[in-house]
Amino acid sequence: MMDIQDEKLDRDMQGIKALQEEVLKKDVIEHLKAVVERDVSDLIDTLVQEQVEAVLQAEHLRPELLTELRRHEQELSEVERALHNSESRRANAQIRTADLQRRLYTIRKRDGTVSLHFPENIHALLGMDGEAVKALMREYGLDKPSDSRDRNLNSLMQFLGLSYQLVRSPVLSPHPRIHHLDFCA
Structure with missing residues (x-):
């Protein structure tokens, strides 16, 4: 009986460990995904702002005005x-x-x-x-x-x-x- 319970306990522990690893992997992946998305979004915003300024300057500030x-x-x-x-x-x-x-x-x-x-x-x-x-x-x-x-x-x-x-x-x-x-x- 004890052996059966030990085996069941081992299986439950392995299941818990597998579940923990899966949750940790998911959480880490989700966290990293959120960080990367935020950084990429910030980079895109910066690049768009620079491009808009360059286009506005080129189109609206004629060389004569400068x-x-x-x-x-x-x-x-x-x-x-x-x-x-x-x-x-x-x-x-x-x-x-x-x-x-x-x-x-x-x-x-x-x-x-x-x-x-x-x-x-x-x-x-x-x-x-x-x-x-x-x-x-x-x-x-x-x-x-x-x-x-x-x-x-x-x-x-x-x-x-x-x-x-x-x-x-x-x-x-x-x-x-x-x-x-x-x-x-």
Whole structure:
């Protein structure tokens, strides 16, 4: 009797194990199937969205419109640069002789950047040698620099909006290399 019951129990256990394996396989397959379907659906959505955008852009944004958009962006950039430079010149014009160490407001070049050699203040500007002044003038596209460092500095100060000019002052100093800064009203 016990042997018969053991055999029946073994058969029942094997049936339960087979049923468990079948359920596990079904569940895993169903789970994997759901994951794959979701991933494929997401991928399809992404691809469809990219294709729709490409078609809309190709059909609705004519090359002329894109060219006009780029032109307007460039004009806006130029206006922003001009406004920045105008505000900087206005602020630089407010610097007085007591503030020669006050930081100069930057002027942007045509490409929208500021020169790496832009002087920090008037004192630094006046300390630049003739070649550095000429290089800065060329970098900003100013008129052809002259051979006179003083004239070039005066042009550069005017370009930066500074209300100063270098003048020789034999009364203050008979030495020809010594200058002083005069306020231009």
